[in-house]
Amino acid sequence: MAKTHVTIRVNGEEVEGLVEPRTLLIHFIRENLNLTGAHIGCETSHCGACTVDINGKSVKSCTMFAVQANGAEIMTIEGVANADGTLSALQEGFRQMHGLQCGYCTPGMIVRAHRLLQENPNPTEEEIRFGIAGNLCRCTGYQNIVKAIQYAAAKINGTEFQEAAE
Numbered sequence: 001m002a003k004t005h006v007t008i009r010v011n012g013e014e015v016e017g018l019v020e021p022r023t024l025l026i027h028f029i030r031e032n033l034n035l036t037g038a039h040i041g042c043e044t045s046h047c048g049a050c051t052v053d054i055n056g057k058s059v060k061s062c063t064m065f066a067v068q069a070n071g072a073e074i075m076t077i078e079g080v081a082n083a084d085g086t087l088s089a090l091q092e093g094f095r096q097m098h099g100l101q102c103g104y105c106t107p108g109m110i111v112r113a114h115r116l117l118q119e120n121p122n123p124t125e126e127e128i129r130f131g132i133a134g135n136l137c138r139c140t141g142y143q144n145i146v147k148a149i150q151y152a153a154a155k156i157n158g159t160e161f162q163e164a165a166e
């Protein structure tokens with residue numbers, strides 16, 4: 001099949017590739033760019049393990065073709081850490097609050113949470129739960145993911161994180 005040339009900015013760097021029109025963005029990211037943090041957990045666009053940030057939006061990269069991302073600006077989990085290599089507030093929050101177990105949903109979850117906190121820097125618990133409703137997790141039961149996002153929001157806002165009594 002004829003291939004199309006695409007140029008995409010990924011984690012701040014311009015990358016190029018030749019892709020078939022049918023190539024899913026998640027496969028381009030994983031197989032051409034070797035950015036294997038984003039995962040595939042379904043074939044029905046439910047799980048969100050493939051979530052990346054595209055032009056300021058959370059997008060499930062399994063439900064977009066790589067050619068559609070031509071000219072876009074993409075951030076994957078590999079681009080989330082701070083410039084000096086330290087963990088971002090969200091990554092730290094997931095670690096501190098035990099917001100991951102197997103880690104398979106985590107890249108998508110963190111990239112989604114990153115965008116959620118841009119959309120709503122001070123979300124309520126309900127807003128967090130709704131805000132990550134496109135991301136499924138088999139391991140955590142979500143409770144600690146909510147805490148991780150609250151931890152990160154507090155850190156970013158410079159406020160004190162208070163764990164709610166259970």
Ligand code: FES
Pocket residue numbers: 039040041042043044045046047048049050051060061062063
């Ligand atoms: S792999 Fe499940 S939504 Fe993309």
Ligand code: FES
Pocket residue numbers: 099100101102103104105106136137138139140
């Ligand atoms: S940590 Fe295993 S699926 Fe979420």
